[in-house]
Amino acid sequence: MQSARYIILLCVCLCSLPASAGIGLNERLVLLSERIASSPSDPDLYLRRALIYSDTGEFKLAFADLDTASGFGPVENTYFVRGILFYRLGQFDQALPLFDAFIDANPRNPDALIYRARVLRDAGQTKAALADYLAYFALNPQAGPGDYVTAAHLMTVMAERGDAGRSHQDVLEFLDARIRELGAAPQLQRYAIELEQQACRSEQVIERLNQLYPNARRAPQWHLQAAEQYLLLDQKDRTDKALETARALLSQRRPTAIKAELSHRAAFLHAVLEQRVMSTDTFDAVLRRFYPDGLPAGHAGAAQVAHVHSSASGRPAHSHEHSQEHSHATSDSHTHRPDAEPHTHAHDSASIGGFEQPQASTAAYQPEWAGPVAVFVRCYRSAVSAAP
Amino acid sequence: MLNSTLSRSRSIAVLAALAGLLAACGNSPPPADVADSPTNPVDPVDPNVELCSGTEINPERLFLQQVGADRAIIKWRGNVDGGDEATDVCFGTHMNALPASSLTAANVTETEHREALLTGLTPDTTYYYSVGGAASALQTRHFRTAPVTGESPADGNVRMWVLGDSGTAGSTIDPEGGDARDVRDGYLTWAANNGGEPTDLILMLGDAAYLDGTDAQFQSAVFETYPDILSSAGLWSTIGNHEMGVSGLSTATSTGLYLPAQGQRDPLPASPMPYLNIHTLPTQGENGGEPSNTEQYYSFDYGNVHVVSLDSQVAIRDSGNNETMKQWLINDLSASSNDWTLVIFHHPPYTKGSHDSDSAVLGIDQPIFDIREQYTEIFEDHGVDLAYSGHSHSYERSFYLNGHTGLEASFDPNVHAEHDGAGNPLTGQDDQEYRQISNNSGVDDKVVYTVAGSSGQATSTSDGYPHNAMAYSEIVLGSVVIDATATTLTARFINIDGDVLDFFVINR
Numbered sequence: 001m002q003s004a005r006y007i008i009l010l011c012v013c014l015c016s017l018p019a020s021a022g023i024g025l026n027e028r029l030v031l032l033s034e035r036i037a038s039s040p041s042d043p044d045l046y047l048r049r050a051l052i053y054s055d056t057g058e059f060k061l062a063f064a065d066l067d068t069a070s071g072f073g074p075v076e077n078t079y080f081v082r083g084i085l086f087y088r089l090g091q092f093d094q095a096l097p098l099f100d101a102f103i104d105a106n107p108r109n110p111d112a113l114i115y116r117a118r119v120l121r122d123a124g125q126t127k128a129a130l131a132d133y134l135a136y137f138a139l140n141p142q143a144g145p146g147d148y149v150t151a152a153h154l155m156t157v158m159a160e161r162g163d164a165g166r167s168h169q170d171v172l173e174f175l176d177a178r179i180r181e182l183g184a185a186p187q188l189q190r191y192a193i194e195l196e197q198q199a200c201r202s203e204q205v206i207e208r209l210n211q212l213y214p215n216a217r218r219a220p221q222w223h224l225q226a227a228e229q230y231l232l233l234d235q236k237d238r239t240d241k242a243l244e245t246a247r248a249l250l251s252q253r254r255p256t257a258i259k260a261e262l263s264h265r266a267a268f269l270h271a272v273l274e275q276r277v278m279s280t281d282t283f284d285a286v287l288r289r290f291y292p293d294g295l296p297a298g299h300a301g302a303a304q305v306a307h308v309h310s311s312a313s314g315r316p317a318h319s320h321e322h323s324q325e326h327s328h329a330t331s332d333s334h335t336h337r338p339d340a341e342p343h344t345h346a347h348d349s350a351s352i353g354g355f356e357q358p359q360a361s362t363a364a365y366q367p368e369w370a371g372p373v374a375v376f377v378r379c380y381r382s383a384v385s386a387a388p
Numbered sequence: 389m390l391n392s393t394l395s396r397s398r399s400i401a402v403l404a405a406l407a408g409l410l411a412a413c414g415n416s417p418p419p420a421d422v423a424d425s426p427t428n429p430v431d432p433v434d435p436n437v438e439l440c441s442g443t444e445i446n447p448e449r450l451f452l453q454q455v456g457a458d459r460a461i462i463k464w465r466g467n468v469d470g471g472d473e474a475t476d477v478c479f480g481t482h483m484n485a486l487p488a489s490s491l492t493a494a495n496v497t498e499t500e501h502r503e504a505l506l507t508g509l510t511p512d513t514t515y516y517y518s519v520g521g522a523a524s525a526l527q528t529r530h531f532r533t534a535p536v537t538g539e540s541p542a543d544g545n546v547r548m549w550v551l552g553d554s555g556t557a558g559s560t561i562d563p564e565g566g567d568a569r570d571v572r573d574g575y576l577t578w579a580a581n582n583g584g585e586p587t588d589l590i591l592m593l594g595d596a597a598y599l600d601g602t603d604a605q606f607q608s609a610v611f612e613t614y615p616d617i618l619s620s621a622g623l624w625s626t627i628g629n630h631e632m633g634v635s636g637l638s639t640a641t642s643t644g645l646y647l648p649a650q651g652q653r654d655p656l657p658a659s660p661m662p663y664l665n666i667h668t669l670p671t672q673g674e675n676g677g678e679p680s681n682t683e684q685y686y687s688f689d690y691g692n693v694h695v696v697s698l699d700s701q702v703a704i705r706d707s708g709n710n711e712t713m714k715q716w717l718i719n720d721l722s723a724s725s726n727d728w729t730l731v732i733f734h735h736p737p738y739t740k741g742s743h744d745s746d747s748a749v750l751g752i753d754q755p756i757f758d759i760r761e762q763y764t765e766i767f768e769d770h771g772v773d774l775a776y777s778g779h780s781h782s783y784e785r786s787f788y789l790n791g792h793t794g795l796e797a798s799f800d801p802n803v804h805a806e807h808d809g810a811g812n813p814l815t816g817q818d819d820q821e822y823r824q825i826s827n828n829s830g831v832d833d834k835v836v837y838t839v840a841g842s843s844g845q846a847t848s849t850s851d852g853y854p855h856n857a858m859a860y861s862e863i864v865l866g867s868v869v870i871d872a873t874a875t876t877l878t879a880r881f882i883n884i885d886g887d888v889l890d891f892f893v894i895n896r
Contacts, residue, residue, distance in 0.1 A: 028599055028600075031560075031599070055752050056752060064786075103658060111826060118706060118708075120710070122707075144681070144682045144684070144700075144709060144712075144714065145680070145681045145682060145712055145716075146682075146706065146708050146709030146710070146711070146712035147706075147708065147709065148710075149708065149711075149712045150706075150708030150709075153708070177756070182681055183672060183679075184672050184679040184681075184718070185679070185681055186678055186679055186681075186719065187680075187681065187712050187715070187716055190719065191716070213673055213678070215676065215677075215723060216719075216723060218679070218723045218725065219719070219722040219723035220722070221719075221722050222723075239506070252725055253771075253773055254723060254824065254832040255825060255831045255832060256769060256770060256771045256831060256833065257769040257770075257831065257833060257834050258721075258722065258769050258770050258771075260831075261661065280596055355437060371593075
């Protein structure tokens with residue numbers, strides 16, 4: 001009876017897979033199902049197969065395996081995997097208590113901590129998410145740079161909301177502590193630079209640019225960023241030199257979209273530099289001449305984090321619209337792509353494996369900062385108004 | 389043309405003899421995985437120099453990491469003869485006179501690997517080495533350092549061998565490993581028949597060790613399949629879904645979830661994700677490029693070629709890490725001014741092979757959409773020339789593309805491909821060779837995207853095969869060789885017989 005059950009289950013596994021599943025995935029399910037057939041009371045095998053099913057979108061089968069696993073061991077052992085499944089379905093309210101229960105029983109499990117951190121983050125529970133990220137780093141100091149940047153995002157959002165106990169200085173100290181451990185950590189340093197730029201702290205921006213790894217200066221962007229800050233500090237000679245270097249580097253590059261974008265930005269800065277006196281009127285005239293249609297938003301390279309972040313993650317569904325949002329927000333100069341029609345993702349449909357698929361929500365865990373030109377314009381105007 | 393100025397030409401006769409000897413000893417099936425023979429040193433041996441005095445050891449696995457202009461890592465583990473493992477290496481520019489002063493101790497790293505970091509090397513120079521610190525190097529133990537960044541090597545050409553989804557040898561897919569070896573031998577045959585230029589770097593596109601990327605599976609699928617090439621050319625990999633543990637799941641963001649489906653954990657301690665333990669990939673910009681602080685994505689320079697390895701599964705695992713990788717990529721590409729830029733990642737943006745880029749019915753294929761919708765624009769804006777992926781077990785090579793971020797039905801050669809003005813996409817061959825700066829747009833804004841995932845198995849097709857964006861598609865075993873000079877880039881697909889089934893050329 002037992003073996004008949006698993007033969008049926010094996011058939012279900014294989015029949016449910018489209019031909020494009022790839023031999024590896026089929027093989028894995030065959031192997032696991034064979035092992036389950038020979039060890040039908042091993043709950044670990046069901047947990048593992050449930051994870052495979054979750055990646056194939058077969059959530060009904062995945063939950064069924066978890067139910068089976070619960071019958072062969074402590075139900076608490078299934079909480080982690082069950083939480084992952086709900087997270088991947090975007091059902092944060094269902095996922096959170098499962099992670100809570102698992103972490104209560106396993107408080108030093110870094111994997112569960114980082115999953116709960118992401119659930120909390122995507123659910124908009126910034127403070128709790130940050131607490132989990134920090135606990136995760138304590139257990140796993142070698143965490144990837146993306147996790148540290150995400151934690152910095154959360155801290156920044158809290159600081160900008162005026163949440164007690166968090167300031168931009170906290171974010172910078174957090175980043176600097178990690179940078180000291182890593183050495184060259186451009187993802188973190190560039191975030192710190194962005195933070196300083198948004199605060200119009202030009203001297204600090206320059207100091208941090210100088211702390212980037214040496215080859216960073218091979219990029220024209222590095223010199224344009226420096227030129228902007230020297231301009232804000234009214235250091236015309238240094239501005240001129242930085243612009244000259246940026247233009248020299250650009251002249252060596254092949255014509256690309258990013259080169260056109262940066263060349264325009266360099267020309268704009270040069271025109272601003274040509275003004276003999278810092279003045280809002282003349283500056284605005286230059287601005288209108290170079291950006292008659294308004295300031296570009298979300299430029300890559302300089303604006304490390306000035307993008308709207310969308311969509312819960314850690315699950316297999318992303319809508320086309322959200323992907324487009326990602327793409328546009330992080331692009332340099334393209335405002336038009338040849339094809340932007342919506343497609344029919346299988347995951348855009350209402351359900352996955354029989355489970356309702358929620359609409360992706362916009363997570364609010366990243367600060368909504370302006371692009372680099374807009375930041376420069378704001379800081380320039382601020383500097384002019386503060387000038388004696 | 390590429391081989392006319394070779395200074396590193398192989399001695400076919402010597403190698404053939406060696407291959408025969410090895411075969412006779414039962415160590416290697418013919419044709420052997422014959423390593424490339426290096427340039428003879430130009431400096432005379434100083435008879436007064438004290439030589440190394442250790443004993444050569446034959447490790448169970450031996451490979452090269454981070455081979456750059458002035459550095460290289462020699463990495464190994466085990467001793468096939470059952471004795472003690474080697475603890476150090478000697479190296480030098482004379483095969484039979486490795487100086488004692490070069491003796492370099494190895495560090496013991498994850499999963500009991502040993503790695504010796506050689507620094508202060510001379511660019512574009514052949515070095516010989518002995519694992520164990522003997523005075524002489526074996527025929528297959530040598531490597532050539534990269535030229536300095538931005539320059540071509542002395543022979544004028546950087547040769548890259550590209551393998552995708554090659555890891556079938558020893559797995560349940562191909563227990564005997566015949567297919568992967570046939571692909572290897574097809575490449576070696578073609579190379580031998582076309583001037584014998586050595587391989588400068590090996591690029592693996594993921595799924596290098598089926599089914600789960602365990603340490604044991606890496607041993608059979610990688611180290612025992614390409615031993616001699618791995619001991620003479622740097623290995624650079626990108627991570628595939630089969631190296632992620634738990635069937636390559638997106639849930640594997642936490643490496644602690646690593647569990648092989650076959651239920652056989654690696655015997656050595658602390659091996660949650662063998663791919664990361666086995667490789668020593670640059671995280672601090674050791675070989676040029678923007679430091680990534682993670683082995684899951686990284687970049688490096690090799691002379692006039694800039695190579696970026698991305699983790700195509702980041703987006704599906706976590707949006708925060710994906711955004712960080714994306715910004716890192718933009719900064720990395722912005723800082724590079726090399727002649728050519730090549731990006732490798734596992735999931736192809738366009739395929740109608742064993743995976744379908746029009747369907748994300750399987751979550752496992754969501755990264756295909758992520759790459760196409762979130763990354764191709766970055767490549768095209770920043771002057772990337774080539775993108776290589778695996779995942780589908782096929783060879784599918786695109787036209788010279790820009791802006792195709794939709795499904796196959798949206799592909800319009802007039803809009804998305806370099807064309808002849810009459811709507812006919814150019815093939816990149818003969819009188820239709822591509823220009824790096826597009827004739828259509830006047831800008832360097834196009835990329836050739838290639839699926840090269842048939843280096844271990846050639847399997848099925850999806851509905852609608854072949855993809856309309858492809859200039860050439862075939863379900864056949866093979867690998868890719870890329871030759872990059874200062875002015876021309878030529879990519880060829882080589883089958884198991886050593887024949888070129890497809891090629892294209894980009895001119896600067």
